[in-house]
Amino acid sequence: MAETVTDSRFPVSGSGTPLFEARGITKRFGGLAAIDGVDLEIRRGEILGVIGPNGAGKTTFVNCITGLNRPTSGQILFHGEDITKKPSYAIGRMGIARTFQVVKPLKQLTVRDNVAIGAMFGARGRERAAGEARERAGQVLAMVGLEHRIEQTASELTVPDLKRLELAKALAMDPELLLLDEVMAGLNSTEVESAMELIRRINAGGVTILVIEHVMKAIMGISDRLAVLHYGRKIAEGKPSEIVESPRVIEAYLGERFAKRARAGSQLGRVTDEGIFLKTPIPEQEAWKPTLPLPGEPLLEIRDVSSGYGEVQILREVSLEVKQGEIVALIGANGAGKTTLLYTISQLARPRGGSIRFAGADLTRARPEEVVAAGIVHVPQGRRLFPGLTVEENLLQGVYLRRDRDAIEEDLEWVYGLLPRLKERSRQLAGRLSGGEQQMCAVGRGLMGRPKLLLIDELSLGLAPLVVDQLLEVISEINRKGTTVLLVEQDVQVALEHAHRGYVLETGRIVQAGLASDLLRDPRIRQAYLGL
Amino acid sequence: MRAFRIAFLLAVFATLLVLPRFVSSYKLLTYTTVLCLAIMAQGWNFIGGYTGYAAFGNVAYFGIGAYTTGLLMISKWHISFFPALAAGALLSACVATLLGVPILRLKGHYFAIATLGVAEAFREIAGAWDRVTEGATGIDLPLRSDSAFYYYTALGFVVFGVALTALLAKSKLGYGWVAIREDQDAAKMLGINTTMFKVAAYALSAVFASIAGSIIAYQNIHVAPNDFFKIEYTLQMIIACVIGGTGSVWGPLLGAAVYQLLSTFVWSHFIELHPTVLGGIIVFFVVFLPRGLMELLRRFAAVLKGGRFGSDVFLANIRASRLD
Numbered sequence: 001m002a003e004t005v006t007d008s009r010f011p012v013s014g015s016g017t018p019l020f021e022a023r024g025i026t027k028r029f030g031g032l033a034a035i036d037g038v039d040l041e042i043r044r045g046e047i048l049g050v051i052g053p054n055g056a057g058k059t060t061f062v063n064c065i066t067g068l069n070r071p072t073s074g075q076i077l078f079h080g081e082d083i084t085k086k087p088s089y090a091i092g093r094m095g096i097a098r099t100f101q102v103v104k105p106l107k108q109l110t111v112r113d114n115v116a117i118g119a120m121f122g123a124r125g126r127e128r129a130a131g132e133a134r135e136r137a138g139q140v141l142a143m144v145g146l147e148h149r150i151e152q153t154a155s156e157l158t159v160p161d162l163k164r165l166e167l168a169k170a171l172a173m174d175p176e177l178l179l180l181d182e183v184m185a186g187l188n189s190t191e192v193e194s195a196m197e198l199i200r201r202i203n204a205g206g207v208t209i210l211v212i213e214h215v216m217k218a219i220m221g222i223s224d225r226l227a228v229l230h231y232g233r234k235i236a237e238g239k240p241s242e243i244v245e246s247p248r249v250i251e252a253y254l255g256e257r258f259a260k261r262a263r264a265g266s267q268l269g270r271v272t273d274e275g276i277f278l279k280t281p282i283p284e285q286e287a288w289k290p291t292l293p294l295p296g297e298p299l300l301e302i303r304d305v306s307s308g309y310g311e312v313q314i315l316r317e318v319s320l321e322v323k324q325g326e327i328v329a330l331i332g333a334n335g336a337g338k339t340t341l342l343y344t345i346s347q348l349a350r351p352r353g354g355s356i357r358f359a360g361a362d363l364t365r366a367r368p369e370e371v372v373a374a375g376i377v378h379v380p381q382g383r384r385l386f387p388g389l390t391v392e393e394n395l396l397q398g399v400y401l402r403r404d405r406d407a408i409e410e411d412l413e414w415v416y417g418l419l420p421r422l423k424e425r426s427r428q429l430a431g432r433l434s435g436g437e438q439q440m441c442a443v444g445r446g447l448m449g450r451p452k453l454l455l456i457d458e459l460s461l462g463l464a465p466l467v468v469d470q471l472l473e474v475i476s477e478i479n480r481k482g483t484t485v486l487l488v489e490q491d492v493q494v495a496l497e498h499a500h501r502g503y504v505l506e507t508g509r510i511v512q513a514g515l516a517s518d519l520l521r522d523p524r525i526r527q528a529y530l531g532l
Numbered sequence: 533m534r535a536f537r538i539a540f541l542l543a544v545f546a547t548l549l550v551l552p553r554f555v556s557s558y559k560l561l562t563y564t565t566v567l568c569l570a571i572m573a574q575g576w577n578f579i580g581g582y583t584g585y586a587a588f589g590n591v592a593y594f595g596i597g598a599y600t601t602g603l604l605m606i607s608k609w610h611i612s613f614f615p616a617l618a619a620g621a622l623l624s625a626c627v628a629t630l631l632g633v634p635i636l637r638l639k640g641h642y643f644a645i646a647t648l649g650v651a652e653a654f655r656e657i658a659g660a661w662d663r664v665t666e667g668a669t670g671i672d673l674p675l676r677s678d679s680a681f682y683y684y685t686a687l688g689f690v691v692f693g694v695a696l697t698a699l700l701a702k703s704k705l706g707y708g709w710v711a712i713r714e715d716q717d718a719a720k721m722l723g724i725n726t727t728m729f730k731v732a733a734y735a736l737s738a739v740f741a742s743i744a745g746s747i748i749a750y751q752n753i754h755v756a757p758n759d760f761f762k763i764e765y766t767l768q769m770i771i772a773c774v775i776g777g778t779g780s781v782w783g784p785l786l787g788a789a790v791y792q793l794l795s796t797f798v799w800s801h802f803i804e805l806h807p808t809v810l811g812g813i814i815v816f817f818v819v820f821l822p823r824g825l826m827e828l829l830r831r832f833a834a835v836l837k838g839g840r841f842g843s844d845v846f847l848a849n850i851r852a853s854r855l856d
Contacts, residue, residue: 068717087727088720098721106714117711120704121723130702173723312844 019044019208020065020096020177025074027057027064027232029432034060036232037074042177047199047209049223049240053253053464054436055421056229058212059101062179066098067091078177093121097175099166101182101212101435101462105154112137112150114165118172137172144168144198159186159381160334171202178202180211182435184218185462188333188490188529196222214436214464216254220244228253255466296324299484300345300376300453305354307344314340316508317354322453327475327485329495329516331529332505338488339381341505342455345486346378347371359452375452379442381461381488387431391422391441394430398448408448415444418474435462443471453484460491472498492529496520548687557679564679564751566792567686568744572765573772573784574693575740580770581778582706583733584713585636588766589647590741592654593624595760597742598749599658599665600624602673605750613676617746621739628738632731648763655761670756673749682751689743690785698781709733710779741769775817777824786825823849 020042027035035057042048050058063069065076067088076084083091097118106114115137119128128136141147144164149157154165163183170178184195196218203209203222213219219226219240226243228236230252236243243249300322308314314337322328330338343349345356347368356363358374366374377398385394395415399408416423419440425433430441439462446454456475460468468491476498479485489495496502496516504512504525512519519525552560572594579587600620604611611619635646658665665671700706708729711719720726749755768791769784776787794813802809821828827849831841 066721068720087725088717089723089725092721092723100718100721104715104718106711106718108714109710113707113710117707117719117724118722120707127704127723130704130707169718169722 017044018042019079021077022061022065023075023077025061025064025076026072027060027069028072033232035064035071035229038229038232038234040227040234040237042208042210045203045206045208046224047203047211047222049219049226050210050212050229051214051219051226051243051249051253051464052229054440054462054467055434057232057434058229059181059434060232061229062098062181062210062212065091065179066096089121092173093127095174095176096179097170097173097177098179099163099170099181099183101185103159103162103166105157105162105165107155108153110151110153111141111146111157111165111168114154115140115168115172118169119174122173133172137168140168140172143171143201145194158335160191163187167198175207178207178209180209180213182212182214182462184213184215186334186458186490187215188492189217190528191334192218214460214462216465253464253466255469296326298322299324299326299359300486301355301357302341302345303355303357305341305344305356306352307340307349308352309340309349313352314508315344318505318508318510319354320503320510320513322484322486325479325482325484326501327479327487327499329492329499329502330486330488330505331492331495331502331519331525333529334490336505337508338505339457340508342378342380342457342486342488345371345376345455348378372449375450376455377446377449377451377453378455379446379457379459381457385430385433385438385441385445387429389430390427391430391433392426394441395422395445395448398445411448411450415447418447418477419444419470436464436467439463440467440471443474447474447478451483453486454478455486455488457488459487459489460494468494492525493520545691552680552683560679560683561751562792564682564686565748566788567683567690568748569768569772569792570690570785570788571686571693571744571747572741572769573776573788574690574697575737575744576769577697577737577773577778577780577784578700578709578733578740579730579737581773581780581783582701582709582713583730584709585730585734586640586644586770587647587734587737588644588763588770589649589651590737590769591761591763591765592647592651593628593738593741594745594748594765595651595654595658595757596620596624596627596738597745598755598760599671600742601746602671602749602755603664605673606671613746613750617743620746621742624738624742625735628735629731632734633727636727636730636734651761651763651766655757658757658761665757668757670754670759673753673755675753676750679751682747686744686747689740689747693740694781694785697784701781705729705732713779771814773824775814775821775824777826780824780826783824783826790825820850 018041022038022040025035025038026033038061050061052058060069064071067086071084074084075082078094078096083094106117112134116130116133119133119136119140120130121127138147138150141150144167146161146164146168149161154162157165163186167180167183180199184192187195192215199209199211199222211219211223223240225238226240227234228243228249235252236246236249244254298321302318302320304317304319306313306315306317318341330341332338340349344351347363347366351364354364358376361374363371363374386397389397392412395412396408399411416426421437422440422444425437430438433441443456443459446456459471459475463471472494475485475487487495487499496519499516502514502516502519503510504519512525551563555563572590576587576590579585597617597620600623601613601616604616604619605613631650635643635650638646659668661667708719708724711722711724712726712729716726745760749760752759772787772791773784774787775790776785777783795810798806798809798813827846831846835841
């Protein structure tokens, strides 16, 4: 995968005839146009990247293509045939397969049966009998690297494995057009690399691909062309190298810091050249980026804590300390136990040994609500909003334990000020928000609790770069106002750039700790987590 | 293990075959009722167990089967029992298909409420349509004092039900149902015509309920709205399924037998508290065995084969079915 990958392929795909065409697609929910007159052409054999801010309508667009939402107006052609009014299953059988951003595994079935169902009802009249389909599932699972989980039930899988399963289910259908909705969210750099490789391989096998992704390195690295959606409209389309130069796109989506990263990605074909990130001057952050460790008293003290679920032990004698006023990053591969550690602090998983002290009080045997009352608020991975309540009602759930009415009003305004998108959507049901907006809502709900210590699990998961920037600024601001933060983040670069100190967790043990700036320079960490 | 299983099943089947020779004809009526409960539960298993749609109105088809069979047998054509039973099943399938297309679009409890409404509507129709159904009085069927006939008929359909379930569970239809249960949007995108699959499951469940209704009607020789459209039948078929294990081949049959045993036992020991005690036992099953006795049997079988019981997964399953 050298520099030439994108450039040499571009002319090939450019000459391809359109496999798919969307003409003036509009989708309204009530008065709100989620998509507003989008024209889009996908050429045979290309990889088309679709980017745009959270709530820009990317997932809705895919839903319209696949018949899960009916476009209010417009026309969709596949192989020149009008599929606008076809039911989803028929569209699937014609050869359009998709993955879901919020993964939809068939939980009680084994991994093999999940994929076999795709192969069974598969695309283009090549349906298989149940037995054949199960064999085909084995092949596909080997391709995506899930063969070692083949007989497990889907409910036992971790998030990255569930993403792979999504991909495997779609692939088993032998699609001609594959729509990938954020399959890389939640993967670390090394895993992103292998996912990119896999997508290239699928594409080389003759599958045309539309990919929605916020992981800039990936989208810049694999896309032949990019289309940018913003507020439901297409604001730009072209080669990746052109798109990252577009001022409108930078303003609407990328933000300056990520634009630089992205440029590095598209121009060099890869972002992995040593020094690109660090050499790039980042003046805006330097202004507020914390550098020195704070002396202060330890606010959270974890000593030799072990924890796990059922018969499975995950954390082994973990010790960690967060001082008053610090931002501490917790990094590690998927499955290392980062989420479990946050769960253990919140008492959603019970510690099996060791002690947890917070602000002088012993929380080792506390109940979850006592932890919240003590001032620890947890923004969980996967948002966990109340989908049937409005945004505002969700935010107000964050003050469940508070009685100070006026201050609550004030805090609500404060949160709306920090996250203006939430104010625009305050009366909407949380379940109707886009993935990124849900994440904002989850962070906002956490802030409403006026935490002393905020635990954040995967802040950037599925968020547009600009929003990640905004949220990081929000976090730095509340940190300056005195809130201590323990941050779990898959984007190790971002995490360490914004933290005072960091801990590295591997297979349930802390293997390294230190100043964030030191960790960022550490060759071992750069290799393992930054893919450098 | 496999040989043992087959031997065990053959033994059970042989016992069931010779049973009528050894018990009184009154007792045999009870057994027939249990078998009919198993038939209904097998039917409910398709829509409720495999497809995951909590149908609360299947008694409607039980009643339709009973009335159709009865009315055809006493009509001027004097149609004999089996053709009348088939006609009832066919009518039930048609009604279920017509109703299923709109109500299967509803999700979760909305679907459950709609099906409850359907059952009530049919009870009202049967009660009010005097000219045909003789209203609340009901109709009388020709007498046949051969209790073994009902028993063997029911047993035959139970065996048919087990075979059909086993066959469908491994077919594309079965896989499609389970996919719908687990995630409907995902199922659609995998190329499954969800509407057709759901309607098929619902119609099939209606056919089974209808067959049970026909047999019971003939056995009771009297069909009246309040006896045949009562919600207890729906509840019993659901409970039998839950006790045995929803979405499994043998679950409904096992559940029906265990439910009957429990019910008889409780009747004879706690006459006054019968509903309370039985209710408590059902709650116990739902809470501690959300996947039914079949799950427990599967785990014991695994231990016998030298595997592990898998208590972690077992407990995780229990937890997964609770809110907190």
